[in-house]
Amino acid sequence: MARPLRFRHAPGRWTEDRVVGQIYRDLDRNLGATRLSPWFKPPERYTGERFEMDNGDIALFLWNDDEAYWLGNTETPEALWRTEKYSFADVPDGVSRWATRELTAQLHEESPWLEPFPHLSWFFLPVFLSKDGRETTRAFFDEHSAGFPDATRDEALEFYESFLRTRTLDDWREVMAGKLGTSEYMDLTRMTAAMGEFNAGHLLVEAGYTIEPEIEVSTGHAIDYRAETDGDAVLVEVTRPTPTEERRAGTPVAAVRDTAATKSDGQLEEHGGGVVLFVDCSSFPDDEWQAIRAEEPEVHHRPAVVFRLRPSGRVEGYTKGYVPLDLPI
Structure with a gap:
């Protein structure tokens, strides 16, 4: 599985002949490529290139007498194989802004339904235009409503x-x-679980907490969030059960128990306490959620927050044990 889009930085002098010989001809020989002018003006001091491959891949290239930047969802030309990779945040602002404009225009031309949602388009741009995931990630939002039933x-x-x-x-x-x-390959379980972290983040932010994700702890794990307010901090780990129609568990209650047990018997057990478990039940349709609410099953860990979020922002849930967070459930 390829990673999200990242820049490659190639120090050294680049010329027209070198770009044609080491970039364009390599791409054209392997994939069939068309060399085009970029759609937007490159940053000052750089010459910009846009390469479109016969298979639908694209690549951007900025170059001058001192360095070059490559960004693409296609095969990397051999001349760039040993170059360092950088995120959008770690390259010069002008380089990042230009590439973002180019790719966002590409994204909205291919998937115009994303255009009314500019920040979501920007946030997920590195995966929406990734080498392997550009179809599945967009389909997850388009055809599966990002996991909301x-x-x-x-x-x-x-x-x-x-x-x-x-x-x-x-x-x-x-x-x-x-x-x-x-x-x-579409992995609805993994994708939906990923959006559970965003749901938990929304719940915490709406409750007035400042959040920081991916908190490294002494066991070598990373806890999903640290939520802080007035100098007090709480660690939060998130799990998201899938509905019964998508798993072996026979009932919604069993699905919640089984998923929470997997998390609490592994990562949280090793941590040894001090973490609030969030069980995001947003994947469950109304009838299955009502069964969970009626029974309020244990989740093998305390403190715990079991909740269901709807796209309207409406949230319902219950807690187990003393939860040191002030939440609207």
């Missing part, structure tokens, strides 16, 4: 757009967007 695509998109528009997770864009995956 009984909701339209646009309802789900507007919900995540409103949360991402708070810019709470901007500094962790690459790692958080990457959780969606960049596989050419």
Whole structure:
């Protein structure tokens, strides 16, 4: 499985002859390539290139007398194989802005239904245009409403757009967007679980907490969030059961128990306490969620928050044990 899009940086002098000989001809020989002018003006001091391959892949290339930057969802030319990789946040602002404009225009031309959601488009751009995941990641939002049952695509998109528009997770864009995956095979379980972390983040932010994801702890694990307010911090780990029709568990209650047990018997047991378990039941349709609410099953860990979120922002749930968070459930 390929990773989200990242830049390659190639120090050294680049010329027209070198670009043609080492970049264009390599791409054309292997894939069939067309060399085009970029759609937007390159940053000052750089010459910009756009390569479109016969199989639908694209690549961007910026070069001058001192260095070059490559970004593409295609085979990397041999001349760039040993170059260092960098995220969008780790290259010069002008380089990142230009590439973002080029790729966003490409994304919205191919998937115009994403255009009304600019921050979501930007946040997930590294996976929406990744080498292997550009079809599956978009299909997850388009055809599966990002994991919300009984909701339209646009309802789900507007919900995540409103949360991402708070810019709470901007500094962790690459790692958080990457959780969606960049596989050419649709893995609804993994993708839906990834969006569970965004749901938990929304719940915490709406409750007034400042959040930071991917907190490394002494066991070598990374806990999903640290939620902080007034100097007090709480660690939060998230899990998301799948509905009974998608798993062996015979009832919604069993699905919740089994999924929570997997998390609590592994990572949380090793950590030895001090973590609040969030069990995101947003994948369950109304009838299955009502069965869970009626029984309020134990989840093998305390403290725990079991909740269900809808794209409208409505949230329901219950807690087990003393939860040191003030949440609207």
